[in-house]
Amino acid sequence: MGTGDWGLGGDEGDEDDGEVIFLITNHQLSIINYQLPITNYQLPITNYQINTMRILFVAAEAAPVAKVGGMGDVVGALPKVLRQMGHDVRIFLPYYGFLPDKMQIPSEPIWKGYAMFQDFSVYESVLPGTDVPLYLFGHSSFNPRRIYAGEDEDWRFTLFSNGAAEFCWNYWKPEIVHCHDWHTGMLPVWLNQSPDITTVFTIHNLAYQGPWRWYLEKITWCPWYMQGHNTMAAAVQFANKVNTVSPTYAEQIKTPAYGEQIEGLLCFISGKLSGIINGIDTEIYNPANDKYIAQTFTTETLEQRKVNKIALQQEVGLEVNSKAFLIGMVTRLVEQKGLDLVLQILDRFMAYTDAQFVLLGTGDRYYETQMWQLASRYPGRMATYLLYNDALSRRIYAATDAFLMPSRFEPCGISQMMALRYGSVPIVRRTGGLVDTVSHYDPENEAGTGYCFDRYEPLDLFTCMIRAWEGFRFKPQWQELQKRGMNEDFSWYRSAQQYDNLYRSMYGLPPREEEPTSEPKLILTEANDKS
Numbered sequence: 001m002g003t004g005d006w007g008l009g010g011d012e013g014d015e016d017d018g019e020v021i022f023l024i025t026n027h028q029l030s031i032i033n034y035q036l037p038i039t040n041y042q043l044p045i046t047n048y049q050i051n052t053m054r055i056l057f058v059a060a061e062a063a064p065v066a067k068v069g070g071m072g073d074v075v076g077a078l079p080k081v082l083r084q085m086g087h088d089v090r091i092f093l094p095y096y097g098f099l100p101d102k103m104q105i106p107s108e109p110i111w112k113g114y115a116m117f118q119d120f121s122v123y124e125s126v127l128p129g130t131d132v133p134l135y136l137f138g139h140s141s142f143n144p145r146r147i148y149a150g151e152d153e154d155w156r157f158t159l160f161s162n163g164a165a166e167f168c169w170n171y172w173k174p175e176i177v178h179c180h181d182w183h184t185g186m187l188p189v190w191l192n193q194s195p196d197i198t199t200v201f202t203i204h205n206l207a208y209q210g211p212w213r214w215y216l217e218k219i220t221w222c223p224w225y226m227q228g229h230n231t232m233a234a235a236v237q238f239a240n241k242v243n244t245v246s247p248t249y250a251e252q253i254k255t256p257a258y259g260e261q262i263e264g265l266l267c268f269i270s271g272k273l274s275g276i277i278n279g280i281d282t283e284i285y286n287p288a289n290d291k292y293i294a295q296t297f298t299t300e301t302l303e304q305r306k307v308n309k310i311a312l313q314q315e316v317g318l319e320v321n322s323k324a325f326l327i328g329m330v331t332r333l334v335e336q337k338g339l340d341l342v343l344q345i346l347d348r349f350m351a352y353t354d355a356q357f358v359l360l361g362t363g364d365r366y367y368e369t370q371m372w373q374l375a376s377r378y379p380g381r382m383a384t385y386l387l388y389n390d391a392l393s394r395r396i397y398a399a400t401d402a403f404l405m406p407s408r409f410e411p412c413g414i415s416q417m418m419a420l421r422y423g424s425v426p427i428v429r430r431t432g433g434l435v436d437t438v439s440h441y442d443p444e445n446e447a448g449t450g451y452c453f454d455r456y457e458p459l460d461l462f463t464c465m466i467r468a469w470e471g472f473r474f475k476p477q478w479q480e481l482q483k484r485g486m487n488e489d490f491s492w493y494r495s496a497q498q499y500d501n502l503y504r505s506m507y508g509l510p511p512r513e514e515e516p517t518s519e520p521k522l523i524l525t526e527a528n529d530k531s
Contacts, residue, residue, distance in 0.1 A: 051086050051512065053503060055079075056172070058092040058164045058187060059180035060147060060157065064128060065102045066093065068147055070245065070278060070414055071180050071204040077281055080130045081496040090172070091127060092164050094156075095136035098145040103128050109138065111171045115162035116220050122167060135172075137163050154211040157183040158220050158231075165190045168197060176200060176503055179239065182210030185231035188239040189223060198506045201239035204411060206253055206260045209233065233262055240506050242273045245412035246433030250275030258409055276499060277436050278412045279492035280421065285394070287422050287486075292391040293398040297423070299483045305398065305423055312399035315392075316383035318356050325355040325472045327465075328400030328424060330393045330415055333363025333371065333386075338406035338429065343370050344458040345465070350378050353469050357382045358400065360393055397422035401478075402451075402468050406461050410434050416450075420485035425478070426450035427468050429461070437490070443477060449485040 061067050063076030079089040099105060109121035121138040141156035150156075161184050168174060168191065178200045179187045188199040210231025216222050228234030236242045244250045252258040254267045266273060288298050295307035306322045313320045331337045350357065357378075359371055368386050375384040385392065397403070403419035405428045412433035416426045420438070428434040430452045441448035451471075453464040472478055501511040 053087050053176055054172075054174040055082065055087055055089045055176045055178060055503070056092055056164075056168065056174040057089065057178045057180070058161070058184045060094065060160075060183040061180075062091055062093050062127065062134070065099055066096055066147055069204070070412060073280075073414060074202070074204070074245070074278055075180060076127065077279065077492050078496060078499065079127070079132045081492045082500065083130075083132060085496060085500060087500075090133040090135060090174075092135045092137065092167065094142045094160050095123060095138040096145070096147060097143045099136065105136065110135075111167070113163060113166045113170065115166050116159050118159060120159075120163050122163075122171070135167065137167075139163070154215065155219055158186060158211065158216065160184075161186045162190070162220055169194070173197070176506070178202065179235065181205060182208055182231045182235070185210050185235035186216070186220070188235050188237075189226050189228075190221075192225070192238045193223070198240045199238070200241045200243065200502065200506075201235045203232075203236075203242065203244045203253070206232070206244075206258070206262075206411075209260065209262070228265075233265055236262075236265060236269055236273075240272070241502055242269060243502065244273075244275045245278050246410075246436045247275035247277070248435040249409075249411045249432040252409070252432060274502065275436075276495055276502070277433060277490075278414065278417075279495040280414060280417050280490050282421070282491045285418060285421055287398055290394060290398070292394045294395070297398075299486050302423065302479055302482060308395065308399040309401075312358070312395050313356070315395070316358055316385065317380070318358065318383055319380040321356075325353070325402070325469050326400045327355060327357045327402045327404055327427070328396040328419075329357070329359045329361070329404045330396055330418075331359075331361045331363075331405070333361050333367035335364075336408050336410075337363075338408055338456075338461070339363075339367045339371075341406050341456065341458050341461050342404070343367070343374070345462040347374060347377070349462060349465055350382060353466070355381075355469055358396060359384045360387070360389065360396055362386055362388060393418075394422070397424055400424045401472055402427050404465070405429075405434065406453075406456075407431060407434065408456055413437065417488075417490040420449060420488050421490065423482040423486050425468065425481055425485065427464055428452055429456065430454050437488075441471070441481060443471070443474075446477075446480065447484075449481070449488060 057075050057079055059071060059075040061072035061075060063072040066072065075091060079091055082089045103125060105123055105125050110124045111122045113120055118139060123136040123138055125134045125136060127134045137160050139159060141152060165187055168177060174197065176198050177187055177191060180202050181204050188201055191197045191199050212230050226234055228237055250273055254263050254270060256263055259266060288296055290296060293308055294311035295304050297304045309322055309326055310320055333339055371384045375382040397418050403424040403426050405416050405426060407429055410432035416428055416434060416438055419426050426438045428438050428450060438450040438452060439448045440452040441450060451464050451468045453460040
């Protein structure tokens, strides 16, 4: 079998048969020997403009219209910045039943297709607040007002991926299809037969790997060359590039502790695996002009920040005291976020110190109940809000002295970057994206942006929180620590540059030369200059 049989445009006569040998031991999948017949394959560059690419983002979420987790932030923000860099970037998203409440959608589709014995329609709109074209995949399975859950989740997202492939082949042909998580995992497999379309697969949450191979074979087309026991495993094998949302997490998922049973496969494809840190929208989340906080501030007017602390204390029912050490936590209440550690030490911490604590989030009923009961033991010092509220979360970021994030694992994390942006010093466990975004505070050398601990142990978290509580007493040094965090660059412009280089690497092109941009590196300073 030659590479030409794969539809990859290889030289005639080249023989490079694919071979895979698996060993199943105690339900563990180990890869002994594996070769794909695409080794040393050079992608064609036909009618290709070096600094302009046609890129289609295919995902289940896109902020602000459909967001559950970090994937929505990436898909909602990254295309906008890439378009500013000159690329023709568009988004392909399911037409959820609630979308007409959030945006204008034409009544007539621009194209109709057929996949998995189903008719579907594609509607064209624009992502609100941007100039990014948004294609909506219309099918009755997405009419319910939900993004996830439901017995048909595997089937409808496989249909969505199949529809996206048909769209690429028959309506708008991109040069790069950027796929996100298992919902789009079959796209790299299907598009493997199109040599003029390359694929990037981004892993946001490795724990969810999609339907098994046997189920896929029952509901959709599985090419004869397809390999992988589930959607995620197939995606990472056939995508031209695979990336996670932080460099450290990209290394961690190659170990049994984080690899979710496919660490062997991820080690094998490590040559095309990388990590790129997510960003935050520094225009929307800017303490210099945020309309949701009581008092705007910059690094030069940090003293004014205490107005936000007093306002938050009044809002959530804490004792009004600008000198109290106030810790905040905005999170999903699940084990991944370290709630089991927090419950083991928070009572002792509150009893030992005079600190205050405020929690915002929802999640598992057990953690909600435990945190609620704990707050009742410390009236005036601890407040628990079991809800999601973006405006309140910003006020917590802008008011708290420290932000707690002791995650068991964290692919990237957005909250710690938001906390740094608003001057709240992070207390984090060194894992995943937290390693890449928060550096440990070294008072002797006046370096670092937060307090970090390594082992996932209650005593280590307790010790780290005590160190932060003691460090807060030294106000000049604490303010310098806050300023270093606020001066960190977590804009999407930095991340977009790395994604641009990732796209270019698939065509053997050198990194783009950095060009001056009108976007200031530190928006805080710009805002202060205007004042």
